Every structure is written in structure tokens, then in C-alpha cells.
Amino acid sequence: LDCVQLNQYTLKDEIGKGSYGVVKLAYNENDNTYYAMKVLSKKKLIRQAGFPRRPPPRGTRPAPGGCIQPRGPIEQVYQEIAILKKLDHPNVVKLVEVLDDPNEDHLPVCPVCFSYLCRPFRPVMEVPTLKPLSEDQARFYFQDLIKGIEYLHYQKIIHRDIKPSNLLVGEDGHIKIADFGVSNEFKGSDALLSNTVGTPAFMAPESLSETRKIFSGKALDVWAMGVTLYCFVFGQCPFMDERIMCLHSKIKSQALEFPDQPDIAEDLKDLITRMLDKNPESRIVVPEIKLHPWVTRHGAEPLPSEDENCTLVEVTEEEVENSVKHIPSLATVILVKTMIRKRSFGNPFEGSRREERSLSAPGNLLTKKPTRECEPLSEPKEARQRRQPPGPRPAPRGGGGSALVKGGPRVESWVAPAPGSRARMPPLRPDEAMD
Template sequence: MVSEEGKKEGMRLGKYELGRTLGEGNFGKVKFARDIESGQGFAVKILEKKRILELKIDDQIKREIGTLKLLKHPNVVRLYEVIASKTKIYMILEYVTGGELFDRIAQRRWLPEDEGRKVFQQLIDAVSYCHNKGVFHRDLKPENVLVDAKGNIKISDFGLSALPQHFRVDGLLHTTCGSPNYVAPEVIANRGYDGATADLWSCGVILYVALTGSLPFDDNNMVVLYQKINKGRPRIPTSPPISADARNMIWRILDPNPKTRITIAEIKENEWFKQGYIPANPDDDEEDTRIDDEAFSIQEPTETDKEPNSPTLINAFQLIGMSSSLDLSGFFEKEDVSERKIRFTSNYSPKDLLEKIEDIVTRMGFRVLKRNGKLKVTQERKDVKSPGSLSVAAEVFELSPSLYVVELRKSYGDSSLYRQLCTKLSNDLGVCQSQQLLTTEA
């Protein structure tokens, strides 16, 4: 947390020195900042909490921070740190010097096919990475794609992004959002859509714009515009010249039927796409984003408001920041990234939860140690690295008066045994899948 003093231009913000204003919006400013120790430049998004509440965009800001926390890819704008005071949130972001892709295209009218393909390759690489992380952007357009000094793209502005907990029971997203010219027909239809195929449609529109300098679907009348989008397969101008393979790629992406639309996997196998393609290397092993607790809550409860030994109170913002999904299956990925922390929701009271967890794990042969409202579950062998050894901490957080989150953190031990333990606890104590998703839907 940072004090309210010394935040004018040229002043310090922790280890950062604030400089010139890069941009200004309805809810705050973006300033240039320099790390005093390393000299590295950053962009600092300064958000006024009061203004956020006035505009009722707190969910959008929370979603953006919670999403960016998950993403560490060369072609996605990186969130390094979130510093907060009682009145402001400071997002320390990667500083991208080349401006928007929109401006790059507008200045040159269009991009040569080789250059446009490179942009498209990086876009597909980044979007594929986001989807694998369970993140769906839902507002991809050239204005939300930045270009660095080397000509590489960086996807930004995840304020409308969706995470797995935003899906309804039918497995689809149902919020109509995005920019009209770039939105997929199934999003307009408002019958539910797959976030991955909808994002891919937007990528196809961006490719069309990059190679032609014009929009594939455009009209001042919104009804006519949506009719054009629903029809799909736009006319591609003869000037500038575009290869038949590039035209075919555009048409296969801008297929109005999401079930027959080309997939990202198929795009990556396409010969036109593969020309000069160099896959990016994500930075998932880098340290986690540092986020001040004060950034997670606009109205933090006072100590006198909390009951002794009551569970920690968290809100939806913190829950998004805590994980990429409330679905237990989403956490069984690489051990060093996801398995060490697993969470599920429950309607049992904290007291009942801790008692039931103790009873279940004891019957499974584990030892239990209670301390400060937390449980430590252990099963030891002579060599702690040998199969059968396990150490897990269990803690309960309050999401609402009738909904709680159980967090299981593995210190060390047998991964298969840990899976069994987590599955047993979530099955016996967790909210059923359909109720869980409905409870957390944005």
C-alpha cells in the first residue's frame, strides 16, 4: 500500500518515479514511470476508486486486473504490479512505445501481406495462449493491439474479458459485448456463444483490416451492419493485391457458422500461416504479479466489524485474482503452476467445513493440526519425497454470508494422493457444478 502523499508528476510511487501523462480517460490517467533502481520504463494506469464507482465500471476494472494477473506472454501487455491507496489503484504495466495497430495501418493505408501475416501470427499465438489459460478477450480490434519498437504486437485492454466462471451451465457465454464491426454473428444472436470462436472471428476482421485497410462489414445503419455480419464471406477488394491463400484464410475465419469456422489449431497447420512463423515462448515461470490487498476492495471492513476467528472476507475481485476458474478440473494442470493451490466453493459454514474436512481426511489416514482457524493435513513417510508423503494447508474464505471458498495449498508430496484428497473434499463439501457456475457468473 502507498500513502496519499507525493503522487504528483515527477514524484515517487514506491520504487517508481512518475513522469509525463501518456493518456487520460474517464476514470483516470496513464503516466510514464521509471524504475529508479533499474531505469526501466513503465506505463502506470492510475484509477480513481471514486470515479470507478460513479461510472459503475468496478467489475470491468476488477476483471482486467484479475485477467492480466494470469497472462505472461510476449504478445500480451504485461501487468507487473498493482499498488494501491485508499483512493487510487496504480497498475504498473509494460510500456509499449509504438502506439496502436490501428494507427500503424491508418498511416500506411494497409500492411504488405508479409507484414500483415506476421501481425496475424503473433495475434493468433497470443489469443491461443489466452484461451489455453481460460481467458477470452471479447473485444479484439486494432485499437486494443499495441505495437512495440520492434514491430511486435501486444494485446491490451482486457476490461471485457471472460474467465471460465463466466460461462453458464450450457457451457456458453451470454453477455453481448465488443465493438460492432468486429463482433461475431453468434454474439449478436444472443443465444450463447463460445468465447474462443468469437475471438477468432475478431482476429479474422483484424487480418482483413490489416491487409486491405478497410472493414469487411460496415454500415451506418446498425441493422444493416448486423445483416452483413450474419451473411459473412465479405467481398475482398482487388487493390491492394492479396494472395488467394490469404483470401481463403479470411473467408474461412469469417464463416458466420461457428461450428464450421476454422479453428486456431487448423490455422496453425495452414501453409500460408506457417510461412516465417516463429512461435513465441510464454514467460509463465516468471514471478507472480504483486498486488496490494488495498486494490481488491473499495470498502474494506474495519477490525471492529469482524468477529473473532471469523473467516477472511473476500469479494468477487479477489476471487478472480485468486484463480482462473472455480471449476476444480481447471486446476489440474502443471503441478508447479496450478496444483499447489486448488479452490472450491461450499455452502457449509466455516465451522462445519473445518470439522468436516478434519473428519474426512482423518478417515483417509491423514494427521490434522489446527492453528489460527487453519488446518494442516499431513501424511509422512520416512522420506518426504517418497510416494505417499503429503503436506497440505486448508483455509476457508467468506465470499458471501452463505458462500465460502476452501483453499487447499500443497507444501510438498505425492501429486496423485493430493488429487485424490482434493477430489474427495470438493465432491463431499463443494457446491454442485451448475450452482457454482451460476453463483459466480458476471
């Protein structure tokens, strides 16, 4: 049996890969519960965040537009951990525990282990699908999504990667929002952003501007909610193309169309149309969505008020410092070396395989046949293979971190890169998340 012991957790099969590491099924001997442990790399975090080998000096400076500028990628992880551990809402994944190896904190250039625990289950649906949700099912899940997004915005968090595969159905049958890998914190009433992250097929048109204009973070989430609702009822995205630049062009300029089948209510078409308004200034906002006739079934199912749905979370510096639980360095080394020896990582930290950085959407099935005027953005696989020398590739040195989640096999990366920074990244398929 391929397993490793780490504290009270027995690690078993690999069940996924994410932007910063791999995911292992983990059994907690203390509560007889299965979780998912994600093994992460601090070196990968720093590289993805666009930082040099040495982290920047301590001290947090507000960034233009109200976004919080992190002290560094690792410090930001601890900040996010502290926030996520305090988030407590029925429609947001609950973070339970974080583990870290303190002996490696001062070596940001070396991969080391740290882990977190949360409780996701199965994604609400895969896209594309020939079996979309009924309007009643879509309304039920969308009401949960509205409440979860309202709660996150109340906590001054922009998710930035809302899509069906990041909406997990819990044991109670309700939606839980997961994967905070590209999220932003903000100050004031809204996040004013200028960088492009997230999943291309769910990106808002204003975020694709070549002039890097400032845009509203809340409006981005509303657009992605609209694409998600469209997926709920039609089983596909409203704008699709397997060439990224063509997809961007369609999102920015192509008119929204509804398939003939299934036939949906005019109220639902109105809501989707207002959420997918290409002008963020006139796009419907969350308080208006809550009152929309389709959402409330014409008043028969009103959503709770903001006061009933939200309680403000405040995180102190002490809580940030105490947001992780230290584990023995030896246990970390044993865990990492055993996983590498058994080839359980699949070389997740190897630069030449960065095109596999996200499992947040199912393959390239989200796309249509490319148009002739658009050239591929990525090198063909055959060409890459011809350039690579024969023989086995060396295993990466160093360790990783880990994350545990209870329940189903899907696990997403939650760690956010530095807001406002732009990491170098390879071309992505429209269904892959950009970190």
C-alpha cells in the first residue's frame, strides 16, 4: 500500500494536482475521517507570485486602488490562512488546520512542506455536459452561490475564479465555494484591479483589456457568476474557442446568444443577460441579483438580508503569526522523500510541465474547433517531445507542502499569488485557471 504517516494522518493515493503541488488522500486516525492533503512548494509559491529569490522586506504597503499589497508570497500565505480559518459560512469551504515546517521558513528558494485542512466534496457539475441542471436545481444552487459571494465580498475578498468546478456540493446538499488560489483582499468598498487571473472562459471583458485599465473586482465575480449560471442550465460556456486570443475577442465583442434547447424562462434569460453585460458600469450587482424575480421565484423564496447572512471577520497580527501548526522537520523529510521515491508527485514542480498547473476544469472539452485566423499559442506536443532527450527525467529536489480536505476526490489550490503582481506563465487553455 502506497502510504506515508504524517502526524495523525496516513497518506494514501494521489487524487489530483494543482497549481502548487499534488493532492493525496489522507486518513485521520483521530476522527476516522478521510481528508485530502495537498503538498505545496514554497519555492513554487515565490516563483508563481513573480518574486525574486529573496523575499521583499517586511512591512505591508497599501497598493493603488485599495488592494492590500502582501509582504511576500509566504507571508501572504499565512495571512490568507488566518483569514480562511476564520471564515465561517454554510456556502464557503471551511479551513480546519495548517501544518508547517519551521526549519525551512528562512529558505524560500528550497521546496518545503506545509499543509492545510478543509472539507470539500464533489463539484456541482462538470462542463461541458449533455445533462445540464433543471431550472429548479440551478436556482437552488445559485441561491447558495449568491449568499457565499455576498459573504466573501462583505469580508472584502474577491474570489476571481468562480466556476462550476469550484462550487462543491456538501453533505447537506448545498454549495460551498472553494479554491481561493487567485483571490484578492481589498480595502474600502471594492477592489480596483488591473491584472488578469482566473479561468479564461469565465473572465470578464474588462479584465482582458490590453491597456491594463483599472476595473471593479466585485463586477468580475458577478460576470463569472453569470457564466456559471449559463453553464448550469445549458451545460456549456456562452463564449468558447480553443485559441485564447480568439476566446478573448469573443468575450469582448460577441453578442450573448441562448441555445434553442433547453427552453428557459424569460426571467432567467433576463438575469443572465444583465450579469453578462459587457459594460461593468451597468452590470447588475449582487444586491440586485438577490431581489431578481427568477432568483426569488417572484418573491416566494426571498434570500436573507446582508445582516442575516454576513458577520465581519477581523484578523489580528497575532492570529496571522499563529495561523500554522509546526510539524517536526524529520516527518516532513520522510513524507517528501517517500513521495518522490514512489514517484507520487508526477514531477509537479518541474518547469517543463507547467502547462498542467490546474485541475480546476475538465481537460480541453470546454472549447470549440479553432478558426483559421487564430494561430495556436502553445507549442505542439510532438515538437516538445522531439526537443526532449530520451530517458527518464530527474526527480525534483526538495519537498512540498500539503492540504487536507474531507470527502470527495476533487481538491483545488487555494493559495493566492501576490495581488498586483504578474508571474511569468505559459499559454493556458480556456478551461485552465491563470494564477
